[in-house]
Amino acid sequence: MGIEKIASDRKDKEHIDLKKKRKRRRKIVVSRVQKLYEICKKVFANCEPGVVLSPENIERVKAVLDKMTEADVGLTPSMPYFKSTLSHRPPKITYLHIHECDNFSIGIFCLPPKAVIPLHNHPGMTVFSKLLFGKMHIKSYDWADNLLRESTPNANIFDNGEGDRIAPRFAKLKVNSEFKAPCKTSILYPADGGNMHCFTATTACAVLDVLGPPYCDPEGRHCQYYYDFPFVNFSVDGLSVPEEQHSEYAWLKEREKPEELTVAGALYTGPNLVLK
Template sequence: MGIERYLADRKGKQFCELPKETTTNNKSRKNRRRTRKSSPLPVQKLYETCNEVFASGGIGIVPPFEDIERVRDVLDKMEPVDVGLSPEMPYFRTTAGRRTPPITYLHLYESNKFSMGIFCLPPSGVIPLHNHPGMTVFSKLLFGTMHIKAYDWVDGGAVNGTSTRANVSRGRAPSRSIRLAKVKVDADFTAPCDSSILYPADGGNMHCFTAVTACAVLDVLGPPYSDRDGRHCSYYLDHPFTKFSVEEGVSVPEADRERYAWLEEREQPKDLAAVGAVYKGPKIVENR
């Protein structure tokens, strides 16, 4: 989400090359290099796969199905130990006296093509409802239980081919733009589970994470957020469909109304407590 860019900028790029070999045995060094090349660590393999998959990507460009599956396959096999995490670490403890538990972001890598990072949430930690404009996003729950609620905009901003602008004849008038969206996901997920994928216009592009237990989620964004390139992170309030009336001609069957909501754009929530921390897991070696 948008906070990872801010926190990464504050903390800097927290990755470096693997330590150099200190042995003077040439044969031993060659064997080690050969082993590393044929069997990269999982986080290194993820980086290398993403570097290939997103090489020619850009805003709104979805990688081919076979490339999507390549990234998913690597992520599905990853475990907390592969990024140096465990539920006992301080990131996942509830802080006494705080109404909103702080979320910790561990920056792994970022280029103009993709980014990798981990959100560490203590119990009841919340990443509020936000979007991913023009992005393909992979999320891997490394451990714990998380509730995910996700929405997609109704195609073309319409239901049954009719405009979905809200008529605020009842309920308070929204202070910002408001659009109709459909619920894509509203469920608890417990690790180990398959990685989730969202697309620019499908899969739950706007989502909210709520930690049921302490949990960690590894995110891959392609391309990453960029204010300069128009990929801003927007936050939303979700209102029940019945809160506002709609313009004449819009019809959603009463039985389906719980599957729709009005999303109202808002400022970044003031109670969003997020901090950046140094990633201390296995390091990523950039391709030179």
């Protein structure tokens, strides 16, 4: 009896040990959306408007985004968001809200072919944009006020048709290229990297955006739209740019939100996000 009990106890212990080993081997799968949220929560925790994240923190966010595809957020190109319409109006854009707090926001823009997000700014913000699928043309600018002479701040004043006088600002072209997924994450900074940009969908496409901090009207971070004019359209006394570089500069004039821009919110249906 004693020998039988020892053998039985040994089998029980071996069975328990085997279960423990299997449990250790069993990995908990964390979605990429969850990983992105948790990293953003850390890197944007103490980031004030206008402050550039450290290169290490930039890379932490980028490393997750670079690997993401439409499957990671529950999207497929066949969804209604990406269908063309027969309307004469520009295609409607759909925005899928994933998360927003005081420090950052995560969301997805779904664009049918030929849809356009007009030229707009990101005041005091760092923005990560990941093209999940499709092809898109991106045009972006940074301010180039440092090239203007202080003696000509009011040159070339525009009239907005409502009795106000609005001066254009001088800008340098940063990007004017087509991007095709899969591709690396685009990053713009508060004062560099193409803070004013325009998206034009060459094909149906989806863009995942991370903004830190997000837009906030009470804090002065509102979305401002712009017209862009070629450099040669206007002249400023004292401003000299070599002729071969004329295409690298432009004049940006503020405008109201374009009437043709339609962005509709929709429910995000991808992997659940566990807020911590």
